Amino acid sequence: MKHSIGIDLGGTAIKAGLVSAIGDISCQVVRPTHVSAGPRAVASRIVETVREVLAQAEHQRVTAIIGIGLGAPGLILADTGVVHFSPNFPGWTDIPLVDYVKMGLGPRSLPVFMDNDVNAMTLGEFRHGAGIGYQNIVALTLGTGVGGGVVIDGQVYHGSRNTAGELGHTVVEPNGRYCGCGNQGCLEAYAGAKNIVERVLEKIADGRNTNLVPDASLTPKRIAGAAHAGDSLALEIFAETGRYIGIALTSIAHILNPEVAIIGGGIAEAGERLLFEPIRATFVNRAMDIPAMMKIVPAHLGNRAGIVGAAMLAFAMCR
């Protein structure tokens, strides 16, 4: 069976593994990123990581490795293999990371492909997760920010300048909370982890009664725990978060008419009752009949999404 190497490049860790054509991961390797050492040093560390995966693969007698896929956060120019800008990699501007990695691997190395990490995860869900069997999907990842990806006719859609799929910056409340991007009322300004915590803190400061302690350790996970225990403020915050996700999905379904919207990331672990039910209730109430047939489902790949998605970049390019 064919395999490829998937690399999930994060601000703190490089996670890599060998991924089979049916989406199984083996030969996993994790290394610290050490961003402060600069782009060429990070590229060298990616090369070491690849070499270690290859060594393990050889040990397991896996030979049919077709390529290397790299998922990286930020604005990635997929066609040229360049990191244009990445908030987690301060100072990286137009870094030809794929070229650096290729140079490190040497002239007879495997082909290397890179895309935005959320695009890679979307591709992973499309091929081996909740998107199996569909042709047109969208995916949202609810983490620190709200990432998005769009698959059209079976391929990740990049738009004219590589920024398509910024679903977290769909406007849901035009005079609402300011978003990190500078715009007012983006979905991310409501459904990003930092913003969920901020909304709780603001309501506590307004005198709302709650069992939540407004300290630096407050997280969406803790808020979800309080909601499951019946805390009314925590329940309200998740209901409102779900409502805003449902509003964004209404716009997205009217614009793109996808078959399914896949929702993953840490916040999505709040689950059916806290999050997916208000999302679906809002969406079904607002969307027109036919676009409303879009399914809204949790991501399947969980913490495998980064490596599997990155590996699928290589499968998508090497036929």
Added chain:
Amino acid sequence: MKHSIGIDLGGTAIKAGLVSAIGDISCQVVRPTHVSAGPRAVASRIVETVREVLAQAEHQRVTAIIGIGLGAPGLILADTGVVHFSPNFPGWTDIPLVDYVKMGLGPRSLPVFMDNDVNAMTLGEFRHGAGIGYQNIVALTLGTGVGGGVVIDGQVYHGSRNTAGELGHTVVEPNGRYCGCGNQGCLEAYAGAKNIVERVLEKIADGRNTNLVPDASLTPKRIAGAAHAGDSLALEIFAETGRYIGIALTSIAHILNPEVAIIGGGIAEAGERLLFEPIRATFVNRAMDIPAMMKIVPAHLGNRAGIVGAAMLAFAMCR
């Protein structure tokens, strides 16, 4: 030069013409639709219209006619040639209009294709209007309703169930005005002709000073005239309309990252100062740097868009 026949099927008139590969129209024919006579009678009238265009074409010795394209309002199943539902054609449900037309034309007739009229217009602008030279475009038509179309990688994008491109139902004000579709705060609930007039009438009822007379003859055109003459209410309504279009385009640019948004339809004739300036000001202020590079331009084809767009459906399918 190759030609095709474009037919713009409206609720009151069938407009047809012969369109060359460079987008010129000749041999125009207009007939009343007589919707009340039913789908088969309308199909017969379309057939008569086609025959008359063909007769004129023969007279002008045009022979290389490759096909017939039909643009129709409503939810059109482009792949099967079916009118699923159309607000202007009461009682039409799942009408196989392309089959009816083909039967009327006889077994050796030209191939016939149908799509939603706004998709056809979008294709017309893409090939022969403001979209020339781009690959990924969106188009808005501001009329009674707000229609939309999406071209991705050079082709009209239909989505999973033929409803993609409903850009008029992007949510711009989640607790705002009710839209004809049942949702709250769609762009159409602000930028559709009826809604623009309603907003003026509401403000007059609230006691706002204006030179506009709140009677049944109030139209967006008259409101635009008052705005050009300096009427503060009329100016405010257009500024607000432009702002909401700019908010919708922000979401659309973040989701799709197109190269250009083309804005046509009667309301767009309000022009640069009343409409396009507030649209662009809002959009540039809200959209992230790279998606904000999307151009926002008026449609070029004007009242030729219906026939030229419909004809392009045939050019797109007959290569």
